[in-house]
Amino acid sequence: MAGDSTYAVQDFLEALTAQLDRTQDSLALKAVNRPLTYAIRDFSLSLQVFVELSDDGQVRFRSSGPSETGASTVSIGFTTITRPMIEENTVNLSDAKSPSLDELGLAPQEQRQLERLGVRNADQLRKLNSSSGEGALARFADVPVNRLRAALQAGSPSVRQVAPERPPTEPVPPNTEQEVRVPAGTRRLRLDGRNLGALTDGGSARLDGIGVPIVAATDDHAVIDLGHLEASGRLELELGDGVALAFQLRPETAQVNGLQADRGPS
Known part of the structure; x- marks a missing residue:
């Protein structure tokens, strides 16, 4: 990667874990002929990078060049996670069907403020508003109350x-x-x-x-x-x-x- 290019942290991690997933998937084929083989036990790496914050609120890494000094050392360690652990600690896919914050008419900066509170769609916004109240939500998210009300209205049934x-068996006519x-x-x-x-x-x-x-x-x-x-x-x-x-x-x-x-x- 060129020393003057930057990349988002999530893009780097997603690309790396995708390659690790493919390595693990190949074990299923290898095990057909070899019941005993080798797999990665632990995986970690250290990066010499400059950490930057872009205008859209993303943390980005820039690789240090050969003669550059002052780069930060970022250490990343990987561990395994099973399907039950994923289901227990991540958002249910059915909950993600709710309209996004962009579809609710919120500005990019307002979306980023709410995402920092774990709100990414209409259902999550409605749930947090019900538990905390619109006044507290507006203060913590730094989003005006009238903007939150408009977003909640846009997400109402x-x-x-x-x-x-x-x-x-009967075909449904076009929506006319x-x-x-x-x-x-x-x-x-x-x-x-x-x-x-x-x-x-x-x-x-x-x-x-x-x-x-x-x-x-x-x-x-x-x-x-x-x-x-x-x-x-x-x-x-x-x-x-x-x-x-x-x-x-x-x-x-x-x-x-x-x-x-x-x-x-x-």
């Missing part, structure tokens, strides 16, 4: 439309503006929107005052099981974060342009 869930009806015998309704992944735990639905379960939810849609109830009447949804919606379901014979929705109390 919303519904674009309500439509009967079609059988798996169209008339929506509820056919007779409909037993499930699909909600299309955003930030809906947590509805199975924190949301609720009622049809004419009778609770109906939300049986499935991803970031962009959720499914309500009506059971024995007829798909007709007032459908009320509690989406969390103070978002409440109501829809009037009508039988297929009713000529309506979609489902008329009115926003309930927030």
Whole structure:
């Protein structure tokens, strides 16, 4: 590596561990013919580098040149980690599906301030805001309260439309503006929107005052099981974060342009 080039710490470590992973994977093939072989027991290295902080908040290393003095000695030691240890000490992949801080409209500097508190997406921001309060969060993150409120609002659940869930064998038409009806015998309704992944735990639905379960939810849609109830009447949804919606379901014979929705109390 040229002496005048810099590289991010995580890029260096990820490249090095990727090569170590490939070395370990080759052992599985080698063991076919050799039941006893050799593997790396411990791995460590020392780097003579200049440590710099870039404008985007990244710590970067620059290799020292042949005649340069004053470089820092950075020692890095590696140890092994198993899958259960990874699952116990890292973020669950399902939690990472939440919208990123960039998608919430936060500026790069605001994102870096929140990342230092372990916040990288909408779910983590909502969780920390609930436990600490927006005032404390704003002070520690050095992000104005109004900016945090706007970000939380952008990450709140919303519904674009309500439509009967079609059988798996029936192709789903393109997402276009169209008339929506509820056919007779409909037993499930699909909600299309955003930030809906947590509805199975924190949301609720009622049809004419009778609770109906939300049986499935991803970031962009959720499914309500009506059971024995007829798909007709007032459908009320509690989406969390103070978002409440109501829809009037009508039988297929009713000529309506979609489902008329009115926003309930927030």
